[in-house]
Amino acid sequence: MNGASREALASAREQLDVLTDDTSVDAAKLAEELAAVTALLDREVSLRRVLTDPAQTGEARADLARRLLGNRISGSAADLVAGMVHSRWSRSRDLTDAIEELAYSAELADAQRAGALDEVEDELFRFGRIVSSAPQLRSALTDSTAKASAKTELLHTLLGGRANPATERLVVRLVTAPRGRSLEAGLDALSKLAAHRRDRVVAVVTSAVPLSEGQRQRLGAALATVYGRQIHLNLDVDPEVLGGVQVRIGDEVINGTIADRLDEVARRMAG
Template identity: 65%
Template sequence: MTAGGIASREARAAARERLSVLVDSTSYLDVTVLAEQLAGVTALLDRETALRRVLTDPSQPGEPKAELVGRLLGDQVGGEVVDLVSGMVRARWSASRDLVDAVEELADLADLIGAERDGVLDTVEDELFRFGRIVVSSPELRTTLAGRVASTAHREAKVALVRRLLGGRAQPVTERLVARLVERPRGRSLEGGLEDLSKLAAERRNRSVAVVTTAVPLSDTQQRRLGAALARLYGREIRLNLDVDPNVLGGISVRIGDEVIEGTVAGRLDAVDRRLD
């Protein structure tokens, strides 16, 4: 998912807010169905280039575009999805593909909200990270899952493999999110897509994700100290996704977004503590 220009970022933020309001105010809403229907709209817009250009044409007023959405989707999806997408096409977008990215993000977010409702959001976040580590450590698996989709049969085979790998071993929502990603990567790397999902899960709790790679496992005390130090440094809660690699330079590498902090475990922790005390 790309950040897009200023107009697209504002439109995406507004769409996410509308989704949150919808879910919070509608107790009967099945967010799993909502997510699947939004994913279907994503596939439609990704496939129909001319349609998404019409729906994001800045020279056209928003209301006729919203009416077009109603005519196209009204018999295919629920009214909540029609309302969400209609609101999105009324907004201004920097590029037509930004609309597709945003609808896809809403689908993923709806599933993550469902995980939060069920009390398993932390588990899903951890499973996404762990699956990403498995993919990185297995070139054969990565090639199989990330290979270019040449046919419907190939796409279905990749989804079936994900279901065999995760079925019964992970939360159903984790399985759905990964299956959608491998079925329709939309130009993303598998690792990049999994990282996007992990970040979206963290943002749902207003947290950032720190990918911490150490030469040796951190003790519980070291994990608490590192998490507290990073939270003080960045001014928000930081979730630690932990990995072990004996070859990591300096003993530890901490990556938050595009920023990387490296150094020895004890030295870096003590240095951060001294700077912030």
């Protein structure tokens, strides 16, 4: 997002934080309501354009949003959406994208309240690894011709009773309403939102063998010193790295694996 949309989203995030900090607000219900508004605006393109029409005043757009949504969602959700509609957006789609982000963030806030945010983060990461290693499962979950109910049932079979309920709800929303995103991109976005909940950076650590608790703590502390922020480690095991670790943070990759060193030797010999 650029310009006005970026400023509007920043303001909406602050409003959401105020709501989710209030323990009287049901954050999981708020997430469900915001997801429903996202779906509505995706279906009703003309409505989305009216709600972001710069020719109308912010007050007029907000009043319209309250009239349309007031009987469908809670007062807290309606006020949040109305506040977003009051803001200016560079593109009409940016409003829908922002509401979707807040839906996911509200779900993660609910998990954080319950002390389950770490668990949800780890489960999202592991689910992504399972999908990437099972092409048939990925095809079933991303098949555009399959009904949402069938995908939901498949995910319930896979995750029901085995994962945190918040994890299951997040994955079901992502799979049944991808909104033009790949499954991998959606899971990555969720991981970043979860890290943002506590202002942390996510590092994907790949090693030949599982790291011990002591190794995890030392690596996390070292990375936190380098980046000046708390680091959440998503751990993956890949025997092909031969030894050492590879750390990926965003687009940056820190290699310390034997395989990487052998590749470097080979490159030098070839040169």
